[in-house]
Amino acid sequence: MPATYKILIMGASYGSLLASKIMFGGHSVHLVCLPAEADLINAEGFRVRLPVKGRKDPIEIDSRKLPSKVTAGGANSADPKDYDLVGLAMQEPQYRSAGVRELLDAVATSKVPCMSIMNMPPLPYVKRIPGLDYAALKPAYTDPTVWDHFDPALLTLCSPDPQAIRPPDEKVNVLMVTLPTNFKVAKFDNDKYTAILRDLEQGIDAVRYDAPEGKIELPVKLRVHDSIFVPLAKWSMLLAGNYRCITKDGMRTAQEAVHSNLEEARSVYNFVFDLCVKLGAKPGDLVPFEKYAAAAESLTRPASAARALQNGAPNIERADKLVQVALVDARLEANRKKAAA
Numbered sequence: 001m002p003a004t005y006k007i008l009i010m011g012a013s014y015g016s017l018l019a020s021k022i023m024f025g026g027h028s029v030h031l032v033c034l035p036a037e038a039d040l041i042n043a044e045g046f047r048v049r050l051p052v053k054g055r056k057d058p059i060e061i062d063s064r065k066l067p068s069k070v071t072a073g074g075a076n077s078a079d080p081k082d083y084d085l086v087g088l089a090m091q092e093p094q095y096r097s098a099g100v101r102e103l104l105d106a107v108a109t110s111k112v113p114c115m116s117i118m119n120m121p122p123l124p125y126v127k128r129i130p131g132l133d134y135a136a137l138k139p140a141y142t143d144p145t146v147w148d149h150f151d152p153a154l155l156t157l158c159s160p161d162p163q164a165i166r167p168p169d170e171k172v173n174v175l176m177v178t179l180p181t182n183f184k185v186a187k188f189d190n191d192k193y194t195a196i197l198r199d200l201e202q203g204i205d206a207v208r209y210d211a212p213e214g215k216i217e218l219p220v221k222l223r224v225h226d227s228i229f230v231p232l233a234k235w236s237m238l239l240a241g242n243y244r245c246i247t248k249d250g251m252r253t254a255q256e257a258v259h260s261n262l263e264e265a266r267s268v269y270n271f272v273f274d275l276c277v278k279l280g281a282k283p284g285d286l287v288p289f290e291k292y293a294a295a296a297e298s299l300t301r302p303a304s305a306a307r308a309l310q311n312g313a314p315n316i317e318r319a320d321k322l323v324q325v326a327l328v329d330a331r332l333e334a335n336r337k338k339a340a341a
Helices: 015-024 035-044 092-096 100-110 134-140 191-205 230-245 254-259 262-279 289-296 304-310 319-340
Strands: 006-010 028-032 047-050 059-062 070-073 085-088 114-116 155-159 163-165 174-179 183-186 209-211 214-216 222-225
Touching (some): 015 028, 015 174, 035 070, 230 254, 230 304
Parallel strands (some): 047 174, 183 222
Antiparallel strands (some): 047 059, 155 183
């Protein structure tokens, strides 16, 4: 049997989806979140509604009925050194907030392995990609200095492919999954820490949920990959779908962003796909456009970046800017090689 772990997750919204999967395996979770969220989770747990193929109604996972315990608190409620793994589930601009910044720095100096499920790859993770001008990527981040003390060898990235929202008319401890795809995580440089990921993967695979019709398998698995480029598959999706939900006049759904002009979406998607290949990814590490376009048919809400902008957010994750910076870097390098030839 795999070991059981203590896991700290920074961010209780999207983080509760990962927490629900982890807790099935008996691993305890502490969620870092706002005081009102923490009070509610400590009093009532959290709920994750998960669509299951072949069922009309979603399964509702109640954290209080899972084999292990969840607790919640503010940024000063946990010492990272007390945990086996830290998950980063906030949006990138949030890490510079008072309290959160200090906790993130404590995570870095604790030398505890850390797995991000952000759309925006943490800056130290980008250091694991050979040949990039790391400094040139810093302007894509709200505050790149929050990552200064991280050892890239202790940080990995998990592609947050599953889509989920908090229903606006429900309590903040409810999460509804709208696209139940898998989390895809790159291995750590250290096999000892990768073993934790594989234990979590095995535990999630073994889950069989007691539904009225009998024990059923639940979607949203954790998949551990040897390639550090696999989580970058999300970049094409973000640029072709999520960021194109943003329009001059407001916002549109991800479905509309992709399918209102399928060839334009394909062009953007494949442009970023090809960029990832130039960085070192193999085509098999990434997701083909056709598979993404089929999934986008069910994305009937605007992406979180568009919703945040519409709601007046002063900062959002800028993975679009990161891709642009990386592209310029690659073009400049090509120009330099040409000039030196």
